[in-house]
Every structure is written in C-alpha cells, then in structure tokens.
Amino acid sequence: MVFYIFRRFVNYFFLSMIATCLAYIVSSLALDPAAKYYGRNPQPSQQTIENILNGLGVNPDVPVLQRLWDWLVNIVVHGSLGTGVNGVSIGDQIISRAGVSLRLLLIGSLIGAIVGVTLGVWGAVRQYKLSDQVVTYGSYLIFATPTFVIGVLLMIGATALNGAAGMQLITFTGEYSAGLTGSWGELALDRGIHLLLPTIALVLIGAAGYSRYQRSVMLDVLSADFIRTARAKGRSRNSALVRHGVRVALIPMSTFFAYSFGTLVSGSIMLEIVFSFHGMGEFALNAISQNDINAVAGTTLFVAILILFSSTLSEVLYAALDPRVRN
C-alpha cells in the first residue's frame, strides 16, 4: 500500500511541477513587466529598466527557458521564490497570506465534504421523498449560481439580518475588525465571525457537488446483493447501510474528491476577493494587474502543491477503503 501511494505521489509530483513550469512560461509570455516603467513620468533610462528587470529575473530579452531554469535553481539552492515588483520576497508574502487562504479552504472543503456525503446518503435512502427532491433541486440551483453571486447574496442577507436585529450580528468585510483590542478569545471570535459567510458559501458549493455524486453512487450500492446479504445475516438496517453501504460508496467518492478540489480552490480564491480577505486570491489578482511574473509563478506553485497534497490524500483514502488496492 505504501508503495502504491508513493508511486501515485511521484506521478502527481511530476505533473504538478511540470504544470507550474508551464504556468511560469505562459505568464512570462502573457505579462509585460516593463510596461509599468515605460508608463512612468519621468521615464527611467533604458539601462535602469534593464537593471530592475534583470534583478527580478524577468527581463524579456533573456530566453524564457533560461529564466525558468534560473527560477528553479533559485528555489532548489536558496529556497527562494524570487522577488516581487514591490521588492518584497515572494516567499515571505505567500507565507503571510497562505494562512488566510488555507483556513477558509480547509474548513470549508472539510465541512462541505461531510455535509455533502451525509446529504447524498440521506437522499439515496429517501429517494423521491420530498426531502430528497428539495436537496436535488437545491443543489441544481447552487450549480447554476456563480460563486461570487452566492457570496454577494449572503452579504445582502447578512446586512438585512443585521438591520433586523439592529446590531452588527455578522461582520463580513476582511478577516478581522480593524483596531479591535481585547482578550485572545474575543479576537478569535471576531475572526470566526468574519470567516462565517465565506465558509458557508464554500460549504454550499462543495456540498452541492458531493451530495449529487454520493447519492448516485449510493443508489448503485443500495441495490447491490451484498446489502441484502448483510440484512439477511441479521444486521440491522442502519448497520448494513453504514458498514456495507456507505463504506463501499465512499470508494469512488475518494477519486471525486481529488477531481473536485480544484473547483473548490478556485471557488475559495473568488470568495476571498469578494469578502476582501488579504489571501492568495488578492495576491494573484494584484500579481496579474502589476505584471508580476514571479508572484504569478509563486501562486501557481502554491495551488499546485495544494492539488498535489489533496490528490495524494484521496489516494490514501482510496487505499484505506478499498482492500484490493493494498496488495
């Protein structure tokens, strides 16, 4: 089993590294780091611009592959992702922002997966009942709604709620209230409340996808013979459903987790921007608008590592659930 997971990890590792390199090349071709300096008044001399660009390692006159090689060597030798156009190390900027993004992404996708799987099993067991129909059409409605619209609608709802309550029940702009002082607990509560709306949005998106998939897999399993056998042996209905049904239905789900994680990553990036979090989403947005090649490459590396870990995790889950893989 360890060998199997290791092999999959190596496979994903190479895929994500090559994807990052391609993203570096594409962003080098698409972005024009010199544009900002030519637009300045007074315009810096050609030599100054060249020096700045060379210092950042983004001079368009140097061949792209040469720059990519330098970038990679810099990562391996110095552990550095280069410097952004604002002169701050990309690695430091990512470290200070990654926590904000990871907090939202991990909490949201975990709760989303649990809620989705539960709703899917419930819908399969109660097929065609009213509750099943409500969940089904609810998830279609969420599929038909862009992520940012869910975020803004939640904001409008929270504002209405605050207005009805006559006080700031739910605060939602930024990660925390600026200038708030108090005990550690009060600050944590403040951050928790700010995290509430984007997390709800991410949970809705995740749960909509997972519940549809889980329901359809679970329906396949429910009509399988081994469930009837388990019942005939004298297992209770719930025990047969959970021990034999859900466990088997989770096997194809584990692959689906890996596939859908990318959707959740881009969803959480959009939500960060909507809720003005200072996370990786804002970082990527600024990087594109400032033509910062190193920052774009750093962002894609960050996303690729996330995908790498989630894919490997789903393989671990797969191997843990399916005994056939282990041998």
Added chain:
Amino acid sequence: MSLVEETNAELGTPLVPLLPGSPNAPLARPDRPRSRGRLIWRRLTQTSRFWVGAIAIAVILAWALLGPVLYPFDAIERDPLNMGLGPTQLHWFGTNGIGQDLYAQTLVGLQKSLVIGLIAGPLGTMIAAVVGSVAGYLGGAVDRVLVWCINLLLVLPSFILLVILSPLFKGLSWVFLTVFIAGFSWMIMAQVVRSQTRSLRDRDFVKASRYMGVPMHRILGRHIIPNVASLLIIDATLGVVAAILAETSLSYFGFGIRAPDVSLGTLLAEGTSAAVTRPWMFVFPAGVLILTLFAVSLIGDALRDAVDPTSGVNRD
C-alpha cells in the same frame, strides 16, 4: 419495471409472443422497432423537467432577442431625471447611478453571455470528441501523450489558467475569450470519450471498416462519434452552463469581457459595490443569470436520464 423490460416494451416487441386473436393482441404493430434516438426522445419528452427547462430557455432566448426591440430605452442612453432609482413602471429593473436603464443593460448582457455560452460549450465538446476519439482509437504512444496532456491541464484549475492567460486576450474581442474558455473545458469529457472509444475500437463493425481500408477520420466520424453522440449532447448542454459560469466569473473579476462590451458578469461587477444600498442593481442581473443556467441544467439533467436511465433522479 426493470430496464430490460422497459426497453423491450418501448421497442414494441412484447415479452411473451402474443397469439393472434388473443385479447391482449395489439391492434396495430409498429412497422419496425424504434431507433435508439427515438427511444431517448420519447423518454426525454416524458420527463417534466425537460419541458420546464426547454420552455424556460425558449422564453429566455426569445426575450433576449425581442426584449430590446419592445422597450423604449437602450443600454447606453442616460435618463438624468431618474438616476439610481429602484424598479418603476418607467424603468422596469430600475436605473444605475448615472441613469442608465438596467432592464436594457441586463438584456444586452444576457445576449452576450448567451452567445459566449452557446459557442464555447459545444466548441469544448467538439475538442473533447476529437482528442478523446483519436487518443482512444490510435492507442499506444499517441494515447499516452494525449492522456498525459489532459492530466497536466487538469492539475491546475482552469479558472486560474484563464486568469493567467487573460493579459493575452485583453485587447482582443470577446471571440477570443470564447475560444479560450472552450480551450480549457474539454478535458474530463475527452477522458470519457477516450474510454468509450477504446471499447468501440474492437467491435466487429469498426474492425470490418478498418480491414476494408476506410481511413481513420471516416471511421471516427461514421462509427465512433455517432456511438458516443448522446454523451456529447449532454456534455454540450452542460458545457453551456459551465461556459457562462466561466465567462461571468472572469468578467466579474475584470479578466473577461471589458468595457465597452457588456455581459452579465460586468453588470454584476458594477452591481456589487451597490449591492447593499441599491440591491436591484445586483439582484435582477443575478436572477436572470441563475434562471438561465438553471433552465439549461434542467435540460442537461433530463437528457442524462433519458440516455442512461440508471443515472440520476429517474431511477427505478
């Protein structure tokens, strides 16, 4: 009723041979069994979801086309007497801060978003059909390279790739945006088509054509693609939803449609800043967008059930 019985009954072949003159004998037998296409069509037209979705989308299309003609204001004209007003009898969806009519703007944005979705969705499916069938049919090294490329494109979320590429289509028209969206939405379907093709490749009718010397492109076009057509139709339908979602999201964050072009995404971006104080600027375009996408996904889902009755909601 199991699938086999249902299919047989629908094909018009009774399970028990009926004796002539027996009370159960049908009055008129169908001349020939129904084709798969007609079977799917019959199952499709029996689901209420299909009709709800189809009628809704027909109404929305007609509205997007005829609406602007039947309305006195256009999307650019400013009404200085009614700036930042909510919905009134004069301005049905209200006006924005500089007095432009939101009903007219929503219709123009809807047109643009629909055009992009209706082109990019089927275009992505076409790419998937070509790449998937070629990879599955040829096998070997070509297959491995194509599968590897698909996996590579799947590693990074397509939204992030489109954002990175956005400076390339910054100064270009919306047509390029459409092509880019299609270019990043075919990977999963290509994998499905590939695995279907691999099983079709060894069927006798494909082997026979191959040994008769029929060239590959004709085998793919005549035998392989028609056999996965139902999957492709579903994918093209749901692809419209995915493409409109991609377009509105990109435009919302400033990477897609740019001024002076208007799409539902740019309208929503304008509406967001005023979402709390002037909710009509956000709620109406958002409602139209959600309604459109919901209608299309109902059709796509009904199609999926009609093609594969063991999937999704209508399962027995």
